[in-house]
Amino acid sequence: MVNDLRRALEAATALHALLAAAHVPHAFYGGFMVSLLANAPQCDEIFCIVEGGPTHPFRRVRQACTTSHEVIIRASPWTNRLHAVYTKLIPPIDIEILPAGEQGPRRLDATTVMDIGGIPVLTISELLRAKIKAWVIRRSEHDANDIVYTLSHYWNQIDINRIPEQDMPDFVARYPAAGPAWTELKRKYRMR
Numbered sequence: 001m002v003n004d005l006r007r008a009l010e011a012a013t014a015l016h017a018l019l020a021a022a023h024v025p026h027a028f029y030g031g032f033m034v035s036l037l038a039n040a041p042q043c044d045e046i047f048c049i050v051e052g053g054p055t056h057p058f059r060r061v062r063q064a065c066t067t068s069h070e071v072i073i074r075a076s077p078w079t080n081r082l083h084a085v086y087t088k089l090i091p092p093i094d095i096e097i098l099p100a101g102e103q104g105p106r107r108l109d110a111t112t113v114m115d116i117g118g119i120p121v122l123t124i125s126e127l128l129r130a131k132i133k134a135w136v137i138r139r140s141e142h143d144a145n146d147i148v149y150t151l152s153h154y155w156n157q158i159d160i161n162r163i164p165e166q167d168m169p170d171f172v173a174r175y176p177a178a179g180p181a182w183t184e185l186k187r188k189y190r191m192r
Helices: 005-021 031-038 057-065 124-138 141-157 165-174 176-188
Strands: 026-029 047-050 071-076 081-086 093-099 113-116 119-122
Touching (some): 005 071, 005 081, 005 119, 031 113, 031 119, 031 141, 057 071, 057 093
Antiparallel strands (some): 071 081
16 A cells, blocks of 8 residues: 555654553564655655564554554564554554565664654664565565665665675575665675
């Protein structure tokens, strides 16, 4: 579903406030983050990665949102997914909750999370890593476009050690627009 970026940002801000108040480590990513980086008016997906700690990440999100009337929790038992739904806007904004390590890093700390406009998001390297892993599984054109954009515009900020190298030759073969940035990134790290 395509969302206006401002509306998605409002929803992310509301969920972030609840999770931060409950001291739950989290970071947003997906098309939402790429839209923030590109200053694009729309985004089509928004995910929130949540670290587990002593209890399952889903339980931590449910507990953090119990008192909210604006963010309600919807479980999808058939797919083992949890969604935070921001209901203040019509139509509501759906944010899929993902356990840390499933997509994205296992630990959410200063090395894997950065701040954009007061919202915690994955670092550029972690975004690229998560998008590449998602593309390998889904082969989604949307994921590919996000990878090409991120790699082309932010290659100099990427830690190549966080990128699954075995998947990049296949990606670059399918999407030659990513080739020059990938070559420059490898050159930066003196790799062939």
